[in-house]
Amino acid sequence: MTAFVRNQWYVAAYAHEVGRELLGRTVLGEPILLYRAEDGRPVAMADRCVHRRFPLSEKPSRLDGDRVVCGYHGFTYGTDGVCVSVPGQQRIPRTARLATYPVLEQDSFVWVWIGDREPGDTLPPRAPWLDSPEYTVVCGMEPLEADYGLLVDNLLDLSHETYLHGGYIGTPEVAETPITTEVDDKTGVVYVSRHMADAACPPFYAESTGITGRITRWQDIEYHAPCLYLLHSRIAPVGTPDPSADGSDPDAFHVEVVYGITPSTEKTTYDFWAVARDFALEDQRVSDFLRENNHTVVMQDVVALNVLQKALDTEKAGYQELSINIDTGGLAARRILARLAAEGAERAEAAAR
Amino acid sequence: MTAFVRNQWYVAAYAHEVGRELLGRTVLGEPILLYRAEDGRPVAMADRCVHRRFPLSEKPSRLDGDRVVCGYHGFTYGTDGVCVSVPGQQRIPRTARLATYPVLEQDSFVWVWIGDREPGDTLPPRAPWLDSPEYTVVCGMEPLEADYGLLVDNLLDLSHETYLHGGYIGTPEVAETPITTEVDDKTGVVYVSRHMADAACPPFYAESTGITGRITRWQDIEYHAPCLYLLHSRIAPVGTPDPSADGSDPDAFHVEVVYGITPSTEKTTYDFWAVARDFALEDQRVSDFLRENNHTVVMQDVVALNVLQKALDTEKAGYQELSINIDTGGLAARRILARLAAEGAERAEAAAR
């Protein structure tokens, strides 16, 4: 099992999922209640009533203005987690308060901070395309019955597109083309690039861009451990000029594929996925196609990773896996996660002293 | 997990459930076979054949007169648990006998004694309304996927009616009105009373009694640890005289709500529920309404307690719950259950010496 990394921001939900209905999510094993106050601010607090632990996200718990009323005995909490009403008495115990979580909205996600200290100036990594007028976005979330490390492995090594996602986003060139990998240990970012100069155009891109011939296809991954994965995808007909020195690249199509990888329990993970494009911005047919096609791709991963988790669960002790060049990025990600987890654990111990 | 209390009577079934079909129930982790002999007596014995442990309550096991024939190899037992026939030989091993359980019928329930000694003169607590011509009864049983202690907590603190059962039996006054609690440590009975002088009449009572205005509503709980819970409910239009000194109370409506709380395994419980009324005795419409309405209420509890059990199962170590005045009865019940469990364990150890 991949260790949890504490003292980090995690995607808890899409902004559009957090509203005036109570929403429960479990992040790094911590049950969290999410809702939006009347002034629009997202609120995150422990999803267990202080009294008898009833989950506040479960019906008939409900919102009363900005306050949460427990559906079991009516304990009522403000957005600061402080209990303001209990049944049958006026006096409210001093200790009747729920832990709250640092929470913020950024790039269409609601992020929560899971940690033993405050985030201070630390902000989540960015995915600005998800909330930009220059891009059109389709997105979703699939729960995974697997260790989040399996999803990190999966996304850091896209050679699997050729096999697991053939006929959707995979072509032979993806598996055949070598990668380059860079690791920034200081910021905890892993970069994996694969530039295909002359490749078949898979249906995902052919159908959405209208390209009929062969393409130049660039895959540039940035994995911001532990939670955010970005795939900068550049697609252009063979012969299209490279981007100019100022970064402009008017003749290519750009797709930003974003994953929020949020560990829920030791063997379950929230797989937030989004596809942002800088073309056909108003074309609903393209949006519908990309949503449907990417959902199918994500479900191919979900099915495969759930199978893999079951295989691991029944594996004999002492199994050795074998890694090759394509795993350079994934192995770097594991090292960073292990280091961050150890640092988080040290902080937790220090905080407990 | 709430410890099991041995050397006690438990409700294993309703009398009407025990007949000429074999019935299997697991009480305090012990698998028990129940049926009724031809002369009408209920019989209770271990639900595992001595030979290869096949459950005698499972088909194709069957009754042959008063004898039970195992559906696997035909080992046959009398009502005293003694094996009277085995396949392929005349000689029956001396040790071929099943443990039997003390069993009796009382107040519409079949009770079994789970213990390491005989019950002697000890009888189960009474719920005479369930078997009285002066009352009409509706009843049922719901299996709960939760520790029985969660059901005891639930029933000892009726403030939850306002929140979990609003629109059925709950009104604001239940949660608002303080309780009085008395504990008889000697007999192991907890009394919790809540007398509402002027309260809204919830649909459960409005529909069944025909009362249209506000009511005086008395809730008098008697919990006979570990197994029997009685709620004496008195409903009358505001202004109705109190009961007279001789106990007569002709102008009020009386409902006796009875629960048999039977631990099955560590995290499953039989929730026997019955509603006895002293009005509209022959009115089938009222019976149908109360059965349906109370079943809905019981299922609201079942769903909530199952959710709660799951929350507890994944809870981090060291969680502290917070109790207030309304929990006085529940906390007393826990203390009594802990004491009785310890006494039962001591007896078991003494018996083993």
Next chain:
Amino acid sequence: MTAFVRNQWYVAAYAHEVGRELLGRTVLGEPILLYRAEDGRPVAMADRCVHRRFPLSEKPSRLDGDRVVCGYHGFTYGTDGVCVSVPGQQRIPRTARLATYPVLEQDSFVWVWIGDREPGDTLPPRAPWLDSPEYTVVCGMEPLEADYGLLVDNLLDLSHETYLHGGYIGTPEVAETPITTEVDDKTGVVYVSRHMADAACPPFYAESTGITGRITRWQDIEYHAPCLYLLHSRIAPVGTPDPSADGSDPDAFHVEVVYGITPSTEKTTYDFWAVARDFALEDQRVSDFLRENNHTVVMQDVVALNVLQKALDTEKAGYQELSINIDTGGLAARRILARLAAEGAERAEAAAR
């Protein structure tokens, strides 16, 4: 739980199940991939890719000629388990090879050898009727949610036919008639015989043979521990002469009932069953009847053994079962299995040194 016996042949599949589709079976806890090479030979190898452990029997893994292509990243293996292709590079790591299993086809089964040494000259026990022009066969396989030892117990003691399979293959005489048991410790074979001179004819045989009166019914069991069970069943109208000295027996009906008992995991078992007859060879109606009837009988066992396993799983420590004469064969089988398991474990230790 019954210990696994290593260094033995096991039925992994019927020959007709192993073809040009990838088939996954778990034998003694080992995940095995089965398929048939283009020249018809069955192939068996570890069902986990060396790279990231993806099960090669799971889609979209596929065959490419005689090679298996992993559906996750395209690692490709020959029939000898050696990896011949990996994505993104020409060099194939020397250790990229899967364990293969000795495999052979015999008597309509595909057998695999599970062990720490090679089988050498050891061959699986025989069931020639399953692949003989003189017999017509119906067969199937049912997965069992139970320890394989429970199936061995079940099949070694046919007195249960009277109770569990009454109306199908059981009549009172089966349970009433004593057995004779012989054990060949050297070869690990248990023989149990029950010869009924004058018995009712159960529907299984009445319907298939056309006999309308009482029968002589011989049940001669040969259990070749751990995996193969044979029941030689001889049915003839009362008064039919016994088989002659040269073995010919033209006036009787013969049914060979064969079970492959293959432990999958500690609590799951493959129950391969086949019924071969030497009469009505071309009669499709008889084949359909026997297939349907025996499937029903097998499912009666499956349901009962699954129930039994659940009963054992929740049993208190210290339970003592009681055995009688009919269990002589089953107890002998357990002794042999325990001895073989211990020998297999010793060999495994020796191999590890």
